[in-house]
Amino acid sequence: MHVRFISTIWVFVALSAGTSRAEPQYSWRYYRPGNTGIQGDFNEALWIAPDGDPYIGGYDPSFEEGGFAKFIQAENRWVNYSNVDYPIIGHPDDTGCTRARDIVPEMGGRLWIGTWRGALSFDPTVGATSLMRHGPGNSGLSADFVWDIDRAPDGTMWFANNGSARYDPATNTWTRWDNMGNVFIAAQPKPTGGYLIWSSSRAPTRDYTFVFDSDTEQWTIISVAYPFDKPNEVVGMPGKDCVDETGNFWALRSTSPGDFDSLDYRQPDGFWVTPPEPFYGVTFDIWAFKAYGDRRALLVDGNGTVWQFDGSTWGNLGQWRPGAYTYSADIDAAGNVWVCGSGGAARRNAQTGQWQRYRITNTANFDSFNRDLAIDPVNNYVYTGANAGSGIGGMVRFDGTRWTAWNQLTYGIGYDWPFPNDYCETLAYQPSNGRIAVSPLEWLYGIHEWTGSGFNPLLPSGGAVRMCEDSQGRLWALGEYYSLSYLDTRGWNSVPIIAWGSKIQRDPERPGTVWAATGHEIVRTDGVYRFSRNIEEFPELPASSATFSGLAAAPGGIAWIGAWVQFSDGTGSALIRIDSNVGTYQMLRFEEGWPLPGQAVQPLAVTPDGRLWMQYDSDYLTAQRGLCWYDGTNVGVFPAPPGGEPQWGGLPHAAIDDLEVRVIPGGYELWMSCVSRGLAVLTVLNTVPAPGDINGDGVVNDADLTIFVAVLLGVDKNPTHLARSDLTGDGTANGADAQIFVHQMLMP
Secondary structure (H helix, E strand, C coil): CEEEECCCCCCCCCCCCCCCCCCCEEEEEEECHHHCCCCCCECCCEEECCCCCEEEEEEECCCCEEEEEEEEHHHCEEEEEECCCCHHHCCCCCCCCCCEEEEEECCCCCEEEEECCCEEEECCCCCHHHCEEECCCCCCCCCCCCCEEEECCCCCEEEECCCEEEEECCCCEEEEECCCCCCEEEEEECCCCCEEEEEECCCCCCCEEEEEECCCCEEEEEECCCHHHCCCEEEECCCCECECCCCCEEEEEECECCECCCEEEECCCCCEECCCCCCCCHHHCCCEEEEECCCEEEEECCCCEEEEECCCCEEEEEECCCCCCEEEEEECCCCCEEEEEECEEEEECCCCCCEEEECHHHHCCCCCCCCCEEEECCCCEEEEEEEEECCEEEEEEECCCCEEEEECCCCCCCEECCCCCCCCCEEEEECCCCEEEEECCCCCECEEEECCCCEEEEECCECCCEEEECCCCCEEEEECCCEEEEEECCEEEECCCCCCEEEEEECCCCCCCEEEEECCEEEEECCCCEEEEEHHHCCCCCCCCCEEEEEEEECCCEEEEEEECCCCCCCCCEEEEEECCCCEEEEEEHHHCCCCCCCEEEEEEECCCCCEEEEEECCCCCCCCEEEEECCCEEEEEECCCCCCCCCCCCCCCCEEEEEEEEECCEEEEEEEECCCCEEEEEEECCCCCCCCCCCCCCCCHHHHHHHHHHHCCCCCCHHHHHHHCCCCCCCCCHHHHHHHHHHHHCC
């Protein structure tokens, strides 16, 4: 962030008497499909932790964002580890770095996550700070697919990685075999000690099976170019987890010439057992496999049907979703089965036999192109429109911990979006009744309010571009086609306005009053009183080509609005301060050398510290795009990537569809809907609390202790409290933070 201190002979009226001159503390966070909920709708890796909660790899292929997440089932909460937040996972330009293929723990508990580009390691007891990427520069892995990982009886970790690699945690050493190994890899114990490493592919066609003996440290290659000539030979492996807990190795075999329909298991003593198949042709229709327990197994076929082997027969557990592309399966100690693949993940309840789907559509901010925003300050809810694809959309709500969705694919976790479109065009929080008003489409499906159980129609047809509620509890709707109206006990009342609407805001002081802006007029009105200025009333502007942009209402009857002329290299651009109480205005103009960045600005909001926040831009795709503030003297600049290129920190994209202010202890948050980059949040702290001062009152005391305990127990979901309770900076509030907190409490 750059701050320019401006000194000009042209005196501009200060934004407010209370403008702060102290430089605040800034921090950014982001919410997108690749770092919320299950993280994308492509999920290839799955591992159930000893506590019964799953780790699931997920990614958004459109933006190459993702990593893995743990689902805390008791709290319906996802803990995310994504490259959106943790650069160590990999840059989006390195396609595949976020795509987890397998998750396997070391004996000490550290997790290894195989990806399309090497592997990650992660210690759950430490958190995000333990994340490390492993590739050619620091391991025996190549920068290629890690298809499969397995742990051998001696604690070494084995990787199928364009060959194979072995890592010994005890000595921190790597061994690599470039030409030995295939897609899947599995460690089978030998009854006399030591173990075998099996490595093969799934398809029983022209391929190789490799076997490593830990006693000889040698590989053996089994050629299966013509498997029908080698009866009873291993021709493939059914998946990533092919050895059960009693040491049986499951494999695909050629039991008779021309017939490869045999899924068998090899006991540690070398004796092969041929159990019955779940269906004929099983070896050609396996998408995910998991061996576990004593001769137990899970198998998912190309129809999405899950099969379970109980030691003697296969049982049909039902279809988790239609179609192929299932990549992983696992089972917890209670018998609940998990699967994942293209289209999310699912859990089968062992008691009821029912499947529950989890996707971005019911766990996450399921859109990167969010539009309008609304904030409920009472419940600390943030609402925004969201769309996951054609016919799948509506809106989403964030409470600081979890996402609640309204769409057509919630699978019972969330609410239906009953309108025949797939987006919420605009929405507004109504302080008078605590409800959210929505306009599904600005010109067609009307305006409705969410009651907590359904949608109550407020306007049967038509719609709004933007809405707000005034201080008297009246809902205002600014639409297209010269439309401004408000709702009271008599119904909807029209108010005149020129041209198409763009912005509307509640007046901070005057009762029942709003400010509304179009491209050619700015209006302050309560339905009877009216103050108006159109573009022609500013002789400094080229009236035939200039248009208004943005709107920021301030106390004292003040409003800020921008003016710009397209393809003019900034000529004609201005920032206008209008005083409606006296009817005067002041103007900063680009061609007169204004102190602002870019060639044009769009006012967005005036914050409690008196700063005017604006989006700035230039006619062409240059570095002059981003977010800025102005306090009458100083300018702060947060540049955006010129083309929206991926970055860590800062404004992720210059196109800001909406900005809403949420006041927090010691400062405020700017919630921004950034086109193609989901939601970005800039926290501005004018008073930076000391470590442990969770409520921001300047001291660390029992009041903070109460909040801290509530955060640890999951009762307090306030995002500010959550952030301030994370004293170690690892993304969670846990025992490590408690030690620091106690130390701060005891400090004199």
